[in-house]
Amino acid sequence: MNETIKMIVVLSLICGLSGFTLATLKDATNDKIEEQVLTYVQGPAISDVLVGYDNSPVKDRKKFDIPGTDQQVTVFPALKDGKLFGVALETFAKGYGGNVGVMVGFNIDGANLSGIGVTTMKETPGIGSRVAKQGFTSQFSGHPAKVELSSKGGDINGIAGATISSTASVEAVKQAINIFGQIKPQLAAAWTKGS
Amino acid sequence: MSRLWKEFSKGLWTDLPPFKIVLGLCPVLAVTKTADNGFGMGLAVIFVLTLSNVFVSAVRKIIPAKVRIACFIVIAASLVVAVELLMQAYAYPLYQQLGIFVPLIVVNCIILGRAEAFASKNTVLLSAADGFGMGVGFTMSLTFLGGLRELFGYGTLFGSQIMPESFKPFSFMIEAPGAFVCLGIVLAAMNAFTNRQRRKKGLAVLDNPTHDCKTCGICGH
Numbered sequence: 001m002n003e004t005i006k007m008i009v010v011l012s013l014i015c016g017l018s019g020f021t022l023a024t025l026k027d028a029t030n031d032k033i034e035e036q037v038l039t040y041v042q043g044p045a046i047s048d049v050l051v052g053y054d055n056s057p058v059k060d061r062k063k064f065d066i067p068g069t070d071q072q073v074t075v076f077p078a079l080k081d082g083k084l085f086g087v088a089l090e091t092f093a094k095g096y097g098g099n100v101g102v103m104v105g106f107n108i109d110g111a112n113l114s115g116i117g118v119t120t121m122k123e124t125p126g127i128g129s130r131v132a133k134q135g136f137t138s139q140f141s142g143h144p145a146k147v148e149l150s151s152k153g154g155d156i157n158g159i160a161g162a163t164i165s166s167t168a169s170v171e172a173v174k175q176a177i178n179i180f181g182q183i184k185p186q187l188a189a190a191w192t193k194g195s
Numbered sequence: 196m197s198r199l200w201k202e203f204s205k206g207l208w209t210d211l212p213p214f215k216i217v218l219g220l221c222p223v224l225a226v227t228k229t230a231d232n233g234f235g236m237g238l239a240v241i242f243v244l245t246l247s248n249v250f251v252s253a254v255r256k257i258i259p260a261k262v263r264i265a266c267f268i269v270i271a272a273s274l275v276v277a278v279e280l281l282m283q284a285y286a287y288p289l290y291q292q293l294g295i296f297v298p299l300i301v302v303n304c305i306i307l308g309r310a311e312a313f314a315s316k317n318t319v320l321l322s323a324a325d326g327f328g329m330g331v332g333f334t335m336s337l338t339f340l341g342g343l344r345e346l347f348g349y350g351t352l353f354g355s356q357i358m359p360e361s362f363k364p365f366s367f368m369i370e371a372p373g374a375f376v377c378l379g380i381v382l383a384a385m386n387a388f389t390n391r392q393r394r395k396k397g398l399a400v401l402d403n404p405t406h407d408c409k410t411c412g413i414c415g416h
Binding site: 026 | 257269
């Protein structure tokens with residue numbers, strides 16, 4: 001009996017200590033990890049969709065509330081000489097193998113997209129994964145901010161044999177356009193010079 | 196001091212983890228596509244192995260024998276999660292490369308093997324020397340194997356071009372079967388070398404110089 005109690009006490013103590021240490025460490029590294037993920041996952045996509053900025057969009061990012069919901073969206077600004085000329089934001093839509101993450105860049109007047117880049121996806125290699133390739137994404141560069149697949153009467157050519165992945169990417173872009181429209185009034189004031 | 200050196204240096208040659216005691220082969224085969232990856236994985240293992248040996252040795256007297264394995268695994272797992280977090284925070288590209296293999300250090304049998312065979316019976320200082328030595332040996336082995344495969348598979352070493360332009364990369368080497376073939380060749384070469392040394396000293400040549408339970412004494416069974 002005595003031995004059983006000792007086993008329980010020692011094992012619980014060791015597990016408790018480990019849990020506490022890890023929780024502390026997780027807390028301490030949280031911000032740093034978020035920054036690293038932004039630099040290495042979103043960063044390359046941002047430099048694809050925004051061109052000609054002289055700031056660091058990742059560093060200058062800001063969070064905005066989406067009106068009418070309790071959700072927030074992170075917006076990456078592109079500034080030139082302290083003047084905001086474009087923003088990028090990331091949205092997700094359900095694809096064939098989980099969420100497809102798309103970074104969508106906008107010119108600040110909101111009339112045109114400056115481009116899109118796929119950040120995360122697990123689509124079928126060689127088929128759905130082609131939504132991340134230039135051939136598909138380049139269709140969105142300079143495209144008016146109203147997108148639809150050609151099969152539904154728009155002018156974006158989907159990828160043959162990958163309807164679900166193509167639809168997901170377009171859905172994500174539509175969501176981004178929608179969010180952009182809602183937060184647009186707040187944008188210009190958010191990155192005035194010196195702030 | 197000499198005892199400390201002995202425990203450290205045995206991990207470098209006589210008990211070299213993947214090639215002599217042939218433990219921890221999962222990462223050895225999986226991450227050694229390039230010398231860089233092998234080296235990074237090795238560093239993570241040095242960290243986990245040294246600290247897990249220290250902790251296991253420090254608490255060896257209060258751990259009841261019946262739950263010792265569970266305790267060892269909790270200690271190793273906590274250290275691995277710590278390494279994973281730190282890697283994400285300070286070396287994200289390496290984390291992207293090693294991906295799933297970092298959490299798998301938990302089940303790397305070297306960690307549990309050293310905890311059970313050495314750290315649970317020896318002092319903290321000796322255990323640290325043992326873990327560090329084994330870790331360094333593991334890193335050397337992984338870097339060597341990674342370098343070999345990278346050299347023939349990509350024609351590069353640590354990312355810089357080594358082979359002449361005309362060299363056609365031998366892509367078999369960076370696929371999974373190439374890992375087995377390379378490991379086999381390295382093991383054969385090491386055995387041949389060991390036997391040559393023994394012949395020079397006038398000792399009997401071993402048919403199978405890698406460890407079996409009679410000759411090894413690693414776990415004392």
